[in-house]
Amino acid sequence: MEELRELYQQVILDHNKAPRNFGKLEEATHKAAGDNPLCGDHVDLYVNVEDGVIKNIMFEGKGCAISKASASLMTEELKGKTVEEAREIFQKFHEMVTDEAVVPDMDEMGKLVALAGVREFPIRVKCASLAWHTFNEAMEQTNRIAKTE
Amino acid sequence: MSLTSKEEVMLDVDKIRKDFPILHQDMRGKALAFLDNAASSQKPQVVVDALEEYYKKYNTNIHRAVYKLSQQATDAYENSRKRVQTFLNAASDKEIIFLRGTTEAINLVAYSFGKKFVKEGDEIVVSAMEHHSNIVPWQMLCEDRGAVLRVVPINDDGELDMAAYADLLNERTKMVAMVHVSNSLGTINPVKEIIRLAHEKDIPVLLDGAQAVPHMPVDVQELDVDFFTFSGHKLFAPTGIGVLYGKQKWLEQMPPYQGGGDMIRSVTFEKTTYNDLPYKFEAGTPDIAGPIGLAAAIDYVLEIGYDAIASYEEELLAYATEVLSKVDGLRIIGTADQKASVISFDLEGVHPHDIGQFLDYDGIAVRTGHHCTQPVMDRFEVPATTRASLAFYNTKEEIDRLAESLAKIKGMFS
Numbered sequence: 001m002e003e004l005r006e007l008y009q010q011v012i013l014d015h016n017k018a019p020r021n022f023g024k025l026e027e028a029t030h031k032a033a034g035d036n037p038l039c040g041d042h043v044d045l046y047v048n049v050e051d052g053v054i055k056n057i058m059f060e061g062k063g064c065a066i067s068k069a070s071a072s073l074m075t076e077e078l079k080g081k082t083v084e085e086a087r088e089i090f091q092k093f094h095e096m097v098t099d100e101a102v103v104p105d106m107d108e109m110g111k112l113v114a115l116a117g118v119r120e121f122p123i124r125v126k127c128a129s130l131a132w133h134t135f136n137e138a139m140e141q142t143n144r145i146a147k148t149e
Numbered sequence: 150m151s152l153t154s155k156e157e158v159m160l161d162v163d164k165i166r167k168d169f170p171i172l173h174q175d176m177r178g179k180a181l182a183f184l185d186n187a188a189s190s191q192k193p194q195v196v197v198d199a200l201e202e203y204y205k206k207y208n209t210n211i212h213r214a215v216y217k218l219s220q221q222a223t224d225a226y227e228n229s230r231k232r233v234q235t236f237l238n239a240a241s242d243k244e245i246i247f248l249r250g251t252t253e254a255i256n257l258v259a260y261s262f263g264k265k266f267v268k269e270g271d272e273i274v275v276s277a278m279e280h281h282s283n284i285v286p287w288q289m290l291c292e293d294r295g296a297v298l299r300v301v302p303i304n305d306d307g308e309l310d311m312a313a314y315a316d317l318l319n320e321r322t323k324m325v326a327m328v329h330v331s332n333s334l335g336t337i338n339p340v341k342e343i344i345r346l347a348h349e350k351d352i353p354v355l356l357d358g359a360q361a362v363p364h365m366p367v368d369v370q371e372l373d374v375d376f377f378t379f380s381g382h383k384l385f386a387p388t389g390i391g392v393l394y395g396k397q398k399w400l401e402q403m404p405p406y407q408g409g410g411d412m413i414r415s416v417t418f419e420k421t422t423y424n425d426l427p428y429k430f431e432a433g434t435p436d437i438a439g440p441i442g443l444a445a446a447i448d449y450v451l452e453i454g455y456d457a458i459a460s461y462e463e464e465l466l467a468y469a470t471e472v473l474s475k476v477d478g479l480r481i482i483g484t485a486d487q488k489a490s491v492i493s494f495d496l497e498g499v500h501p502h503d504i505g506q507f508l509d510y511d512g513i514a515v516r517t518g519h520h521c522t523q524p525v526m527d528r529f530e531v532p533a534t535t536r537a538s539l540a541f542y543n544t545k546e547e548i549d550r551l552a553e554s555l556a557k558i559k560g561m562f563s
Contacts, residue, residue, distance in 0.1 A: 008503070013562065017498075040519050040532035041502075062532050064500035065562070127502065 008065065011114035015069035020076050025058040032141055034134030036126050041067040045134045052082050059131065066115070066124050071131035073111050083139060090132045097128050160453065160461040166542050168193040168449075179512025182547040187332050187360060187491050187538030188516050189382045192446070196386060199445035203438050210434055212411060222437060229440035230427070236447045237377065237394050238368040243426040244400065247440050250391030251359040252282040254378035255326070257393060257430060258355055259286035261403040262324065262376075269295035271323045274352075276301040276309055276338075277528055278331045281521040283357045287326055296323070303528060307334035307483040311342065318350050325354045329361035333520040333536065334483030335466075335491030337365075344374055353399065359383055363540065364462060364489045366455045369394050381439060386446035390439025393430070400426050407432040458541045462490040465539050465548065472552045473537075478559055482529050490539035493520070496555060499562045501535040504555070508535075511554040513547070 025031075025046030034043045041063030048056040057075045061068070078086045089112075095102045096109065097118050104116045118128045166172055169191045174181050183191060203225065209216075211223040227242075234242040248254050267273070273287045277300055284298075291298050299322075301314040318325070325347045330337050344354045353375035361367060362379045369377050376399070381390040395403075405412055405423055409432035414422045423429045450458070469492055473479055478497030496504055505517035516536045519526045526533060537551060 008561070016562070038518060040523075040526065042532070064502035066503070068500075121506065124502070124506065 012069040015072040016065035019072040021058045030138040032138035066127040070128045160457040176512040182513045184537040186540040229444040232444040246393040246430045250380040251378045254393035256286045257406040259290045263290040271296040272321045274325045277303045328357045333522040335488040336485035337487040381443040386443040409433045466490040469548045493534040493536045501533040
């Protein structure tokens with residue numbers, strides 16, 4: 001079990017138990033829901049974007065420790081960033097959790113590095129990336145609405 | 150089955166484990182404890198040997214060529230059908246259809262019986278503990294025909310509400326499709342009573358027997374069941390082979406499910422006449438090795454004997470229930486009076502996926518998720534459960550390891 005403790009290091013256990021930015025954001029400009037049918041993980045994501053900057057971001061849902069911690073860490077990381085920056089971070093995050101050759105950079109990725117261990121467990125990559133895919137979906141959805149206006 | 154004394158039905162688990170090569174290996178440095186038998190069970194050497202012999206010595210297509218090898222393969226295939234017939238005590242081997250598995254068998258009945266007998270406004274009755282494979286084919290049929298799916302509720306122990314069931318049956322009910330043993334709760338349903346009540350109103354009954362045959366003998370004539378389905382791979386046989394038993398009177402009236410070779414008598418562009426039972430429902434070259442492996446698995450199970458299997462599994466289930474109940478924060482989901490050796494549980498504060506991952510690191514294989522029974526998860530208000538499903542080759546020592554590992558995980562997440 002020792003190797004696995006690394007994956008579930010304190011950061012993940014902590015964010016699982018006490019997720020940050022957990023709850024509904026009433027004045028959200030963007031929202032989306034994400035599901036992982038394999039394990040029944042579900043996340044509702046609320047984002048408030050002003051002038052291309054993520055002013056606030058919150059989530060609700062249920063899921064495993066990895067998916068919950070990932071959503072919690074994501075909201076912390078993305079708050080205050082521009083949507084463009086967020087997309088770049090997702091790209092790097094995705095590489096980190098899927099490509100073993102990538103050496104995660106603590107300075108660049110911050111606490112998200114805690115999730116680097118999931119690449120050892122391909123089936124858990126979906127858990128770690130659910131919130132991020134949901135974020136992308138949230139951004140897409142309003143873009144569509146924006147087009148019709 | 151005749152009752153035998155306790156001494157006679159003792160099962161030698163050490164000897165049995167030797168028959169299963171796969172059990173003797175390490176997983177991540179720990180001895181494998183395989184507790185996911187409801188998903189798919191392991192294969193004894195005799196089954197592997199039967200497949201090997203077929204492929205090495207008499208592999209060829211069946212029902213066609215005149216050469217000796219083809220006759221050998223045809224004989225083995227048809228003898229397997231007879232083996233299944235006696236296994237289920239079917240009246241005729243014409244009532245045994247070889248298919249890919251339980252899912253395909255239910256789809257066949259939903260499609261073919263549905264096409265012939267189900268009309269707008271008719272009703273199909275299923276239960277709240279069905280596997281998705283005994284919900285979705287009926288839902289598709291209902292959508293197609295404008296029929297209605299009615300659901301028998303279950304109580305907090307995971308048992309069928311039989312009064313509600315009786316109330317649901319009416320002159321519009323065209324089929325009762327019910328699980329014999331629940332894969333996620335372990336509940337053994339009172340199938341005789343289910344069938345009796347349905348037959349009082351002339352309603353046929355299909356049983357999803359996938360989780361029943363690994364644990365108990367099934368006599369389709371004694372049950373008087375109209376359709377019975379099971380999968381080989383849960384009965385220590387290969388994947389890809391399953392069985393549909395259907396009463397001849399129904400199968401004869403039902404149209405073919407798929408068209409192709411073997412299911413025809415003659416074909417012209419104007420008109421095709423269909424073959425007799427069971428071939429009418431076996432289009433194309435079937436899985437030939439599968440039935441041969443299945444027959445070997447049936448022989449193996451019957452040699453151990455269902456009496457011995459049942460008493461050993463009952464002991465394992467009682468032990469596991471006791472030991473697991475002592476784990477802090479563990480709640481068993483599915484506490485029916487009549488239960489097979491399947492234990493689903495919730496561990497407070499830890500998602501099943503995390504549990505499964507940690508158990509894997511202790512060499513323990515369990516299933517985590519909704520087990521293809523999302524309505525059951527909704528009923529018990531959990532997103533998923535962890536499930537340990539036991540076979541006759543599992544041991545108390547493996548259950549101890551499971552409980553110890555769960556206690557460690559609980560401590561870590563607290």
